Amino acid sequence: MNPAVLIASIYVFALAAFLGYQVISRVPPLLHTPLMSATNAISGISLIGSLVLAGAAHYPLFAHILGFVAVTTATINVVGGFGITDRMLKMFNKRNEPPKAVVK
Amino acid sequence: MNLSTYFMEATYLIASILFVFALKGMSHPETARRGMFLAEGGMFAAIIGTLVGTHIVTWVWIIAGLSVGSIIGAWMAVSVPMTAMPQRTALSHAFGALAAALVGVGEFLVHANDMPGVMRGALGFEVMLGALTTTGSLIAAGKLQGVIHGKPIQFKGQNVVNLVIFLAMATCFVIFCGHPQAAIVFYSMLSLAFVFGVMLVIPIGSADMPVVMSLLNSYAGLAAAATGFVLGNNVLIIAGTLDGFSGFILSVLMCKAMNRSITNVLFGGFGSVVAEATTDTGGVMREITLDDAAMQLAFASRVIFVPGYGLATAQAQHAVRELAELLEARGVTVKYAIHPVAGRMPGHMNVLLAEANVSYSSLYEMEQINPEFPSTDVAVVIGANDVVNPDARDNPKSLIAGMPILEVDRAKSVIVLKRGQGRGFSGLENPLFYKPCTAMLYGDAKSSLSHLAQAVQHV
Numbered sequence: 001m002n003p004a005v006l007i008a009s010i011y012v013f014a015l016a017a018f019l020g021y022q023v024i025s026r027v028p029p030l031l032h033t034p035l036m037s038a039t040n041a042i043s044g045i046s047l048i049g050s051l052v053l054a055g056a057a058h059y060p061l062f063a064h065i066l067g068f069v070a071v072t073t074a075t076i077n078v079v080g081g082f083g084i085t086d087r088m089l090k091m092f093n094k095r096n097e098p099p100k101a102v103v104k
Numbered sequence: 105m106n107l108s109t110y111f112m113e114a115t116y117l118i119a120s121i122l123f124v125f126a127l128k129g130m131s132h133p134e135t136a137r138r139g140m141f142l143a144e145g146g147m148f149a150a151i152i153g154t155l156v157g158t159h160i161v162t163w164v165w166i167i168a169g170l171s172v173g174s175i176i177g178a179w180m181a182v183s184v185p186m187t188a189m190p191q192r193t194a195l196s197h198a199f200g201a202l203a204a205a206l207v208g209v210g211e212f213l214v215h216a217n218d219m220p221g222v223m224r225g226a227l228g229f230e231v232m233l234g235a236l237t238t239t240g241s242l243i244a245a246g247k248l249q250g251v252i253h254g255k256p257i258q259f260k261g262q263n264v265v266n267l268v269i270f271l272a273m274a275t276c277f278v279i280f281c282g283h284p285q286a287a288i289v290f291y292s293m294l295s296l297a298f299v300f301g302v303m304l305v306i307p308i309g310s311a312d313m314p315v316v317m318s319l320l321n322s323y324a325g326l327a328a329a330a331t332g333f334v335l336g337n338n339v340l341i342i343a344g345t346l347d348g349f350s351g352f353i354l355s356v357l358m359c360k361a362m363n364r365s366i367t368n369v370l371f372g373g374f375g376s377v378v379a380e381a382t383t384d385t386g387g388v389m390r391e392i393t394l395d396d397a398a399m400q401l402a403f404a405s406r407v408i409f410v411p412g413y414g415l416a417t418a419q420a421q422h423a424v425r426e427l428a429e430l431l432e433a434r435g436v437t438v439k440y441a442i443h444p445v446a447g448r449m450p451g452h453m454n455v456l457l458a459e460a461n462v463s464y465s466s467l468y469e470m471e472q473i474n475p476e477f478p479s480t481d482v483a484v485v486i487g488a489n490d491v492v493n494p495d496a497r498d499n500p501k502s503l504i505a506g507m508p509i510l511e512v513d514r515a516k517s518v519i520v521l522k523r524g525q526g527r528g529f530s531g532l533e534n535p536l537f538y539k540p541c542t543a544m545l546y547g548d549a550k551s552s553l554s555h556l557a558q559a560v561q562h563v
Binding site: 006009017021024025026027028029030032034035039040041042043045046047050052053056062063064066071074075076077080081082083084085086087088090091092093 | 127136143144150176321337340344345357447463
């Protein structure tokens with residue numbers, strides 16, 4: 001890694017941190033659980049690193065096997081995380097008319 | 105750079121932008137779901153981009169991993185009950201962190217000899233954070249699930265042992281940065297990180313889990329960001345950093361909600377101290393019958409429900425919503441007061457109530473609802489204890505002094521639904537129960553609530 005790339009990476013990191021702070025401090029406590037499971041699913045992006053490890057050319061078999069495990073766990077994270085976040089968010093309704101108690 | 109590489113980089117850029125939009129959508133329940141679709145799209149684009157842009161030769165492992173992971177992930181997504189959300193999230197942190205750590209080990213296997221010092225530093229961070237988050241989250245999940253005892257596990261000199269492990273790990277890290285070929289140092293660092301993760305979480309009690317969950321969330325994100333540094337991959341840095349900061353912000357909020365510092369949560373071992381009974385109030389707890397309680401509720405004009413974790417353990421979310429609907433049908437204004445640490449993870453109680461079809465517009469945060477208690481006729485405390493303990497506000501000697509509470513005791517009258525006369529999670533005496541305006545309704549929360557609902561119907 002040459003210094004220019006490193007410095008660019010640090011810029012990206014710092015700006016992402018700033019952006020993250022701005023965006024996330026606006027999330028209401030109401031949605032903190034979905035937020036955590038969503039960011040968790042998003043950090044499953046390490047899947048793309050795992051994909052390379054599992055399938056790239058000139059890698060030893062052991063690296064492929066590590067890659068396989070990493071792909072599996074990262075995929076669990078992505079699929080499970082997004083799936084469950086959606087399931088939670090679906091439940092946050094405004095008053096769904098008409099409540100049964102009133103009908104009675 | 106050839107065309108496919110450009111394509112890959114483009115998908116990464118798109119993914120990064122979509123992730124930020126997704127989190128921005130989270131600022132309101134109505135936009136949150138659409139935001140998540142964007143994030144899913146971003147993730148999909150990044151995966152396709154990677155498969156196109158890198159020289160993949162062996163597809164077997166990739167397809168196997170993707171399918172096994174999708175099946176397990178999808179199964180978890182549909183089958184996990186909302187009460188088990190904290191465990192699932194902890195487990196998920198473990199999986200994400202393990203993936204980051206394994207990618208790090210893979211990079212070490214393949215590129216150890218041609219890595220410059222800075223990159224080895226990033227690799228070290230990635231592997232250490234990944235490994236300690238993996239075991240730490242597994243322990244946290246075990247505690248939340250009840251597989252491991254929720255009580256803090258402590259022994260003499262624990263902090264010294266932890267410090268030694270930490271220093272050994274740090275030493276390995278420094279040596280590794282200087283001597284890339286030293287495989288034994290690298291693997292020692294990895295194993296020490298695994299052990300350190302366990303040691304970090306075992307002394308922490310279940311009541312402090314919201315903080316630990318948020319911290320582990322943060323570590324898992326930072327591990328992914330470190331992976332980005334190692335691979336020189338910006339989308340990993342961005343996504344990882346967003347996750348890392350989200351976890352960090354949440355842990356700060358959780359600590360504030362308990363008026364404790366992060367160091368105190370991590371090394372204090374709260375909950376193991378069996379506190380002295382606070383100044384013996386000397387009063388007696390007044391018991392109330394179901395019918396009286398129902399009468400009080402039915403003729404109130406403003407009622408606030410204060411749910412605690414006891415509500416979730418009793419599975420009484422639906423029962424409370426049914427009671428609330430009956431009251432609303434009678435013209436009573438019903439609100440719910442949610443303390444930030446009411447569940448086992450940030451925002452957990454909101455999800456549990458939303459699942460029971462409680463409209464989110466009647467869920468109120470602590471700061472919003474506290475000024476409303478004095479004008480409230482009846483506050484109903486269900487399975488909550490420490491978060492409504494007035495000692496936190498009034499008694500500077502109390503163990504939880506300074507912790508922000510829901511000021512239930514300012515309501516005109518209070519009904520406390522409680523399993524028995526025992527103390528709460530922290531073992532503290534709660535003067536609220538002895539106040540003249542407080543009435544106790546003993547029994548299982550779920551059956552008490554449904555009996556109350558029946559009684560209200562007959563008023």
